[in-house]
Amino acid sequence: MHHEQVDLVIIGGGLGGVAAALAACEQGLNVFMSEETDWIGGQVTSQGVPPDEHKWIESFGRTKRYQNYRESVRETYLQMLNVKAGDTPFNPGNGLVSQICHDPRVTLKVLNDQLLPYSITGQLNIHYHTKVEEVKSGPSTIEETVFKHTQSGDLTSVSAPFVIDASEEGSLLPIANMDYVVGAESKADTCEPHARAEADRNDIQAITNVLGMEYRSGEDHTIEKPYMYDFWKQFKPDFWPDQYLSLYAPHPVTKEKRQYTLFKEETGFPLWEYRRIYDASKYESNYTAGDVTLMNWPMNDYFLGNVYEVSEGEKQKHIEQSKQLSLSLLYWLQTEAPRPDGGQGYPGLMLRRDLFGTSDGLAKYPYIRESRRIKAEYTIVEQDVSPEYQPLKVGKSYEDSVGIGSYSIDLHPSMGGHNYLDIPALPFHIPLGALLPQDMENVVAGSKNIGTTHITNGCYRLHPVEWNIGEASGELIAFCLKHQVQPKEVRREPQLLKSFQNQLRSNGFELEWPAEFYEKQEVEYESKH
Template sequence: MHREIETDIAIIGGGVGGYAAALSACRMGRQVILTEETDWIGGQLTSQAVPPDEHRWIEQFGCTRSYREFRQGVRAYYKRHFPVTAQAQAAYYLNPGNGGVSRLCAEPRAMLEVLQAMIAPFIHSGRLTLLLRSRPVSAETDGDTVRSVTVQEAYGRRLTIRAPYFLDATECGDLLPLAGVEYVTGAESRADTNEPHALEGPADPHDIQAFTWCLAMDYLEGENHVIDKPKDYSFWRKYRADFWPDQQLSWVSPNPVTLEPNEETLFWGTDKYPLFIYRRIIDRANFLQGTYPGDISIINWAQNDYWLGRIYDVPPHEAQRHLEGARQLSLSLLYWLQTEAPRPDGKAGYPGLRLRPDVTGTADGLAQAPYIRESRRIRAQFTVLEQHVSAAVRGDQGAVPFADSVGIGCYRIDLHPSTAGRNYLDISSLPFQIPLGSLLPVRVRNLLPACKNIGTTHITNGCYRLHPVEWNIGEAAGALAAFCLDQAAEPHQVRSDAAKLEAFQTLLTSYGVELAWPKIGAV
């Protein structure tokens, strides 16, 4: 069965950026179709089970108003529906999990509830059509214009979507090759970008950051929840990369900044950092006794980063092999934790660790989709380079200001180990702006990137890839498409015409998108 449908704006991919784009375009009165491959909208926040990585000023400034509304909505969700303690109820900036990675660690399903509530008025009114379990399979183009995108829905049905504007918000930039949009993958050469940390030799399009298949678990002391031995456990139990200080299934990993060996543990009780606390999404101390049997945490550590191969721009069987490899790595890490991990008390293993499939909305407790750090990236009118945002390069000057700013972000340049066997790169950056030019393909006129697929490099992807930045990118892209429809203009004209650019930036500001930072230091 093959159907066709028309809309104002088609957003392919319902992750953080795609969701924010849909929210933005709907608020501006446009008809929107939003597709998503998994069962849940929200990407990193939900289907990938990644608590948000954010800068330290996130509660005061440095994100869009709608992103802050979402964050406060998550806190209100717990306070309204759960038996929280009096102390938790009184905490204005409640952190349900009290995790170390973020000021807002919470269950993916709770975040999903809030995301769904925020778009409910548009779904109920018919302005937003949400198509879950749908992935793009082809696109029709006419010169520099995308005419339609066809997605495969559940049960093998196909739907062709026709629209004046298409936004690629897929996790790997999957719409770019389908629509013939010029793009880049992997690591650039220093000869091409002059970036201090770019490759000294030729560019390597296959040098892509590790991805991770996260899982949710809790811990019940005295109980036995050991899973069946994963089929690839023998391989992962022995595996050690040349650039790693120990076997991957161990407590030893490189310090991301110094690359010196760093020893960790699971719980408090020693001077080593407890990994269970790092991405803990439920701290039962925030709730009345008996609400949760134990704390809940997400495994998204160095130990389950997968760098043995790529999952895009490779044959389907190869992509599937690496996806399954990442799942096996995460299950093997859990099995090692349950059965062999050295404990401070001299024992081995924590059999009370229990997978929580209800938390992730899956049958096995692993996330619905892998956490992708690095996507295909458009060849853009303007590409953000390391020297635009690096603290070492810019010093006290601050990041390079962009007159065409459509938002702001802040995070360290954080690159995980790569498929080329390169270790972490974690260096200081400065609070930065998101230039409109990085959202504009060099040729195609009506397709916009809406997540991690903008005009950055392998290096600057490391600070432009996090949750609040992706939300801002998506919100700006959705607003830009709606603005262009209202003004009968093209996105490239908005950047090149001073009056149109000013009008668009004024519009963004009215919706609570911050375009510039106050003067603050490096991160």
């Protein structure tokens, strides 16, 4: 077994893990980072979900490093493609979900470029196809982490004074026998208005296996009929207003039957434009390419079973069935979807197998909306972000704030058989206490595994917030090593906390909503009244 000694172990190379690595490496730390796939970037790359962001993201409500990442994405397009003059800020795919909808391979390039200087010197060592196998722990610390390469079977043990779990599923927590929460808490646990009477470990949000499609009108790119097509064709959940393979779904807020369309029509929500990552009209090219979009829609959310807290066989079964759902939806669109002209099917939809570099054309990893969550020093509850409970224009203020973010509480249908929960949430703050496990001294949460509840996970799980969480965790470890303290001491000691927050501000963090935010809110209020 190979052994390494580093300053910091980061488990997971998603957005949180990458941001943690950038922050730690810039401070001079020697970092070991594992990643289960062969792509870093997590939800925006290997899972195929374009950045889902709040409406102020171009001006504020993000860290400086996150803004640098976004600018680099745009600059990559402007340097490599012949972009027509047009909208500012430039939106590569002209998608509805974000002002920066783009090809996942562009983020992969940008993040690799940002980390490359540290990889060249050996300061950062990224191990792909690698997952945690076991840990060796003291009473409240992890002394050594053993990783397994999933293809070769080789083992590597790594010793480090600190560990950040930035994995998609909170993978470290059960292996290290840490206290954690999975699924939904009860109302007695959290007193949240929208919590259910009973806790349910299976009440976990749907996963989604994303695929990419290009539309080439007049051509026929119909795929082979998926072997589970007949199952998904007849599938109709109790809370769904129509067959699952259809252009109808519940409205996330009202639950009423909502009509969708594939392309933009007079009525209905245009699915194609929702997560479009390439808008051919924005580019000059000698090659005739069609628009490209990513399928992450209501109709391919999978909630028949979870992919963690189960056996490996059960996990693979649900991943495969989720893939079959996405392929079946594509096949239905190609062959049976009703068209405005009265015909059926769009055979010009072409599965872009090259997009993720996979043989089946699907993303390398399912989109995981909801992770295992640490039992934290502080747990963020619905009351912290609800306009019903907070008198100001923002969520609860925390003395230990390490960042800000904004998104509604957006819960997709769950493994527990529950429909959407989409309710307002105020622009919020990220408390340091939510990153710190109660039962470990040298472990920090760096992704969607922080101390949220099932409900508040719905607004803390999106791209800029995950990045902020990961980046703050990397900054925290650098601060602790420099001052020879533990993470909980930083939160507990006012002078240490103030010094750490000053470090964050100097490195481009926003710990409170700026005056510009309140000014914009006033303008919006006056325009409405």
